[in-house]
Amino acid sequence: MNTEKRVRVRFAPSPTGGLHLGGVRTVLYNYLYAKKHGGDFILRIEDTDQTRFVPGAEEYIFDCLKWCGLNPDESVRNEGPYGPYRQSERKEKYRLYAEELIAEGHAYYAFDTPEELDEMRRKYKNDENPQPQYDNKVRMRMKNSLTLSGEDVHELIRSNTPYVIRIKMPENETVSFNDMIRGEVSFNTSLVDDKVLLKADGMPTYHLAVVVDDHLMKISHAFRGEEWLPSAPVHILLWKYLFGLDKMPHWAHFPLILGPNGKLSKRDGLKYGFPVFAMNWTDSKTGELTEGFKEKGFLPEAFINLLALLGWNDGTEQEVFSIDELIEKFSMGRVHSAGAKFDYEKAKWFNHEWIKKLDAGSLKERVVEVLEAKNVKVQDEKLLLKVIELVKDRCTLLTDFYEQSAYFFKTPENIDLSPIQPKWNDKKNLFFIELLRNFELENSWEAHQLENSFKEIASVNDLKPGEVMLPLRIMLVGGKFGPHVFDIAALLGKAETIQRVKATLKVLEGA
RNA sequence: GCCGCGUUGGUCAAGGGGUUAAGACGCAUCCCUUUCACGGAUGAAUCACGGGUUCGAUUCCCGUACGCGGUACCA
Incomplete structure (x- = not known):
């Protein structure tokens, strides 16, 4: 593995909607690692699924990163030497690699229609195998370049029959790699399916794209959520076939952030009354608004802080860290391997700590925002600073500044006389x-x-x-x-x- | 089902062969405060289970259970 190369890490979201807590933490750990090692943090847009295109989602991701202060060194907005940074614009690059794999016997053309795939799944489905895969056990019974004659394959392609390219997983080999958080992880290739690499529309799937792009963009360390661990053997094999294991980045799979039941979801937030997205997100189809941490009244300093501590700590009793301290102290070895349940009460505590910690001057603009949103005009800045200093200890969320300080700026409308x-x-x-x-x-x-x-x-x-x-x-x-x-x-x-x-x-x- | 990853109080977690098993959030009680907070003190609450290995396992190994993730021409 490459140990001496310049550190280059990437966050590769697919622009399909709100940016989740877990996503931001992945960004953060990538960012911290890059900055700690004087490397580059790259943002690559994984928009290979054209059916899931969501207008505005890409801009929203940039807005969130900006609010968090985790701006990429290279992205579609700030191109480095390895562009384009949007996978849909790199479409042509992937096919070559897929063809190369076929030429070397590591992949094959598959012409099965969606109906045929359904049928296969129906046919092989039983109690022992509730979710049949397209794998070494069935591939020889399907319609692909392994079962068809060369002539037939050419003819099908010539006649524009839709096809995909699938990886041909080897039988009974052990693929293992060293995860920076979990240590050695290994898989038996017989149990992994023949993942689609290139889709019928010519776009790569994540599996091909991530390997090709990580290589082309000279990524040194590939960090992502634990949900990717099961497909790691596919990526490892692709690296081996295409570029060589010695060029492969170091891997780390971050633990999941859990909600009250399983992987934290937007639904959990709705159900239990806490934000899940970094910033407000409005679904363009349903018009449904999902509240973000920013709008809920969180400081980015606190948001970053709480996310950093969800799965990592520096081994001391310190819990409040500035971004600079995080950069200094972060290490992948101290990231947990077990998932962490998100605790909103603790999240609020972090925010409170940061409000107390920051001086009135740094809070000023954000407080004005809160007050003005509620139609409280602030004319006197000196007064504002004194007010903030006086009340900030009792504000957990920025929005609390309204209740705690509005009466300094306008006569209270409701006087609660009941206690007196x-x-x-x-x-x-x-x-x-x-x-x-x-x-x-x-x-x-x-x-x-x-x-x-x-x-x-x-x-x-x-x-x-x-x-x-x-x-x-x-x-x-x-x-x-x-x-x-x-x-x-x-x-x-x-x-x-x-x-x-x-x-x-x-x-x-x-x- | 199968594969993978996990399992220290309700939550985040330190620790990692011999400890009274840190600390934080939350909760409770008290102090401070003629409001609400802040702050301070105290308290309740934890090593999933069973086998090994060992003089000794929370810690190492193996099982089991449980949880989560994956099992798409989605990422």
Whole structure:
């Protein structure tokens, strides 16, 4: 195997819809590995299935990667020397290799129609073999260049009979390779089917394309999800036949990210109320919107962090990592081999940690976005920064900034009086009238000063400060939450504070 | 069915022949706080099972069970 070549890794999604958590983690591990080793991260679009073309899906993938900060070094948007980076545009390249395999006896033409394939499956299906494969046991009974005469084959091709090219899996050989995460993995070739390499429309299947492109693009390390492990022997053999095992990239198959039942799916998200895609995705056919982590209020820093730790850790107790720390500390050897169940509670914890960790300046723009989406206008940036600093500890998702800070920028529409109304009395009313008078005379308008005079007036009125602090909070905030009341009043300013107290007092008096 | 990969608290997990089997999330209780959080403390909760190997297995080997993945002219 090539050990000294420049590190080049690739993420090869098929642009068919939303970009899944597991997909982003695959991107991340590829990216981290590339950056750690000073290599290249390539994005290759696997769009060989024309029936599954989804408009906008490719752009969406770029948007997601951009949001995550995992931009490729080479892609359809940033071509390197190994383009094109879209497989549909490389169509012509694959046939040659498929023909080469046939010439060497490693593949064959197959003319079986879909109906004939169905029939074969029906015929051989039984309890012992519920899903018959097109393999060494049946290939000699099918319509292909192994069973037909050379003349017949030529004639069929000449008459434009649709055909595919299948790999001819050897019988009873052991194919093994060394997976960077799992160690040696081996397969008996008799149990693997004769996968289609080139489809009737002339497009390659994933199996051919991945090998050819990894070779042509000089990929040094091929990383992908565990769902690909069963077809690895096909890829290994293709490497052996076409380019030589010594040129083959190093492999690693990442553990799956599981949902409550099996491989995490879009459905799980819907069912259990958490996002599965990186960003919002709208199905163009059904119009169905699937919510993304971004829109749910996740920071990309946290999203990356949580994904990195789902299947990997650095062996210490550290859990919060910046992307630079991840690049520094990542190693394939510490990636788990077992699947990890996604835990949304823990995901939120990561986000909370990142909100607490980031300073107001770095949070600013994203908070403005949240507020403006809810029609809260922010004019005063200095105020905004102070507000963020004051409330960020109590925001788990970015969207929480709305509830936690909107009242600084506009008078609350709903004042929840239920916690104070039952205990409201003349004594408290008098207190607030006096407090208001005091506020009017106050010059410094600073939290400590406000608190001191508040307590003084309370004791003069024979009230415990606690009895009137909650009412003040509700008058200013609208509910039982938020930072220290006097910090709130200080930031609200004299005029606004007085106005809010007056307004609510009026309601309470009227009741 | 067959093939492959897995299996440490509910979840993420460290550890890997001798440990009181870390830590985190979540949960519970308490402290702090006259709100809600943050923070701090404490607690409940784990090596799937059976055989080996060994003086000694959670750790190594083999089975079994279970889970997941694959079994398409989809990736």
